[in-house]
Amino acid sequence: MSDPAAPLLALRGIGKRFPGVVALDGVDFTLRAGEIHALLGENGAGKSTLIKVLTGVHPPDAGTIELAGRPVRPDSPHAAERAGISTVYQEVNLVPTLSVAENIMLGRQPRRLGLIRWGEVRRRAQAALARVGLECDVDAELGSLSVALQQMVAIARALDVSARVLVLDEPTASLDAAEVAELFRVMRRLRDDGLGIVFVTHFLEQVYAVTDRITVLRNGRLVGSQPTAELPRLALVSLMLGREIKLEEHAPAPRADREHPAVYEATGLGRRGSVQGVDLRLRRGEVTGLAGLLGSGRTETARLVFGLDRPDAGTARLAGGGTHRLTPRDAVQRGVGFCSEDRKREGILPNLSVRENLIVALQAKRGAWRPVTEREQRELCERFVAALRIKVADVEVPINTLSGGNQQKVLLARWLATQPVLLILDEPTRGIDVGAKQEIEQLIAKLSADGLAVLFISSEVEEIVRNCHRVLVLRERRPAGEFASGEVELSRLMRAMAEPAGEGKP
C-alpha cells in the first residue's frame, strides 16, 4: 500500500555484544508499513536482543536504525515510544488493580494545574480502545478482564502514543485458540490502517496464519528474510535450525537391540494450558527423545512425567506403583530423576557445597534419619568427580563457584547417586562446552546400555538423532509423530516438527 522502496523501519548492520558473547552480528531488518512481519529463531538466536535494540533497552554497538527515512537512536523504551515504536511484551506489563482507562493513560495523564483531567483520560482511553476495535468499560478494574482482553488493552496503550511500529513479543503465549483469533483480527485491522507490526512467536501455525513476511535469525545472524507465501514450512524450520535437509551424513541413531520392559507408560497425558494427548512408553535400556521446536511442549511433558505438574487428563503408570497421583517426592522414591533445563532456578542449591548438592537427592530418597555417612559421601564425591571429570579442587566449595558445565555435571551426579531406573534430562547439554557435551552424551549411552531408561530432551535435532533409540516429536503442544528404533532420521524428525497435524506422518 505504500512505496516498497521506502521502508517504514530499516535496521542495517546491527551489532551487539555482551561480555563473552556476540548477541547480534550485522543484522539487517526491514519493515514496511501495512505489513505483519514475523521475527523467528530458536533460543539464543538474537530475537530478544534485536527487539531490545529496537525498543531502546540495549543501544546497539554497530549499525543504524531508520524510521520512515530518518535515523533514530532510541536510548530508552520511553524514547522509542516517542519516536513511534511501541512494544507489547509477553507478560502483560500493566497494573491489574487500576482501571482500564488508568492503565492506558498511565504516565501520560492529561493534566490541568497539576490535576488529572479524568474526563479526558476516559475519553482518550475509549478512543484508543476503539482503534483496536474493542468496546469495554474503561472504568473496569483491569484484573477483572481475561488475559486476552488485558493483552488488547496493552496494545491499545501502546497505540495511544501515535505509534507507527508495533512490536508484539510473544503475545499469544498465554492465549487460547479463540483469543488468538481475536488478537489476529486486531492485528490485521491495524495492518490495514498502515501500521508496521513485528510479531515474535514460537508457533509456526500462527506465522502462516497472519504474517506477510518472515525474517529468521540464528546465532545472532540474519539467515533469511522472505515473503511468508514463498517460504514453505520445512524450509523455514531448516533455516531456524540451520540444517539442510538434503545432507544426511550424520551419525546414525542407535538402535535398540530388543524390546525392553517399560518402566513408565502414559496414555493421553495432558494438562490444560500445557500439553495434550501425549502417549509415552519409556523402556529400560532405551533413550527416548522428545523433539520439537521451542514452545512445542517438551519441558511441559517432562514435568507431567515427573509429577511436577499434575496432569488433568490421561493415565500414567510408573513401574512398581499404581496410577495414583505422582509427586516429585514419590517419583524420586521410586527411582526417577529429573534434571531441569533451568539449572539456576530448579537445580543448584547455590551456597551449599558441591558435596551437599551431590548427595541431596540420595539423602531425600533415604529420609532425614538415615544419613548418608561421611565415608559414603566422600566415596560418592570421589567417584563422580572422577567419572564425570568435574573440575573442582575441593568438594566443600559452594557450587555457585563452578562453571555452568561443571554445575551440570554435579546435578547429573546428584541423580546418578540415587541409582535411578528412569532419568529425565531436559536440555542436559545446554550452555556447556563441546568437550563436556561429548562426555555427557557418552555417559548417557553407557547408562542406557546398563539398563537405565532415559527421557532425553534437546532443542538440537542432531543431538536427538545421535542419542535416542526412539523419538516423540511434539508440535504446538501435541504429539506430531512417533519414531521407533530404526526410523529415527533427521529429515523425518524435522518434517514432523514443521508440518501441520495430519500431514506429519511419514
Next chain:
Amino acid sequence: MSVRRISPVWWPALGLALMLVANGLFDPGFLRVTILDGHLYGSPVDILNQGSRVMLLALGMTLVIATGGVDLSVGSVVAISASVCAHLVARGTPLPLVIAAAVGTGLAAGAINGLLVARLGLQPIVATLILMVAGRGVAQLITDGQVLIIASPAFAFLANGYVLGIPCAVWIVGGLFVLAHVALRRTAAGLFFEAVGENEAAAHIAGLAAARIKALAYVVSGGCAGLCGALAASHVQAADAYRAGENMELDAIFAVVVGGTALTGGRFFLWGSLVGALLLQTLTLGLYNFGVSPAVAPVPKALLIVAVALLQAEVVRRWARGLWSRKGAAA
C-alpha cells in the same frame, strides 16, 4: 587455591569476647565467678541465666530463618504459654504436666504458623504477624486481664533454681542446644532445612517434602516459645499477658542474624545463634552496670546491631579487605 571461609560464628564470638573484656576493664569484678552457698555466682552466670530464654527462642528461630522465613509470633506465644502455666499451677497440676502443657501450647501455635506459611503460602511475616497480634489477646483471655501470681516453689525452681551449682534454666537450654545439634547435624535434617531455604524449587525436585520441612521449622519454633513461656513465668513467678515475652521475637531474630544465619535463608549456624543471644544479654547487663538508664538502653543496642550488620555486609568486608591490603602493601 581454594580458601576456606572463616566460620561466621567467630564474628559474634569475637564481639562477645571484646564486650566481656570491656566490661572487665570498667569493673574488675565483672568477670569474677565465686561460689556462694554451693552455687556459681557472678555476672557471667547472670548472663547465661538471663540470656537462656532468648537463647531458647533463637534455637527455634534459627530453623525458621534457615528456611527463608521469620517467626514474629514467638513473643506472644511466650505470653500464652506463661498464662497457661499460671492457670495450671494454680490448680495444683503436677510440674511435668505443666511443662508438657506449655510446650504443647507452643507446638500448636507453631502448627498454625506452619499451616499458614507452608500450606496456604502466606508470607511468613504476615502469617506470624497474625498470631503475634492475636496471641496477646488469647493470653488476656486466659488470665482474664489479671497478672496471675504463681506461688509454687517447685515451679519457681525451673528458672531460679540451681542444679550442681549451675542455674537450672542453663541446663535445660544448653541441653536442648546439644540435642538440636545432634538432631540436625548428625542426621540429614539440617541439610534439608538448608536446602529448602537455599532453593525451594530445586529442593522440591530433588525429592524433599519442602512444604512439610518448612512447616516443621515453625512447629519447632513454637515449641521453643512454649517452653520459654514456662521459664518466663517461673522467673518472675507470675504471668502477665501484656509484658511476658514482650519484644522477645526481635531479640531472637537479632541473635540469629548476629550469629551468622542470613535472613534470606539457607546455611544456618545454631551455635552462632547461641553466641548472638549471649552477646545481646552481655550488652544489656553491661549497660546496666555502666549506669545507662533502661529507657536509653535501646540506642546502644541499635548501634551494635548496625555494627554487626555492617560487618556481615559483603560490601563493607570487601572495603575493609582493600584497606587492609593497601596497608600491607605500604608497610
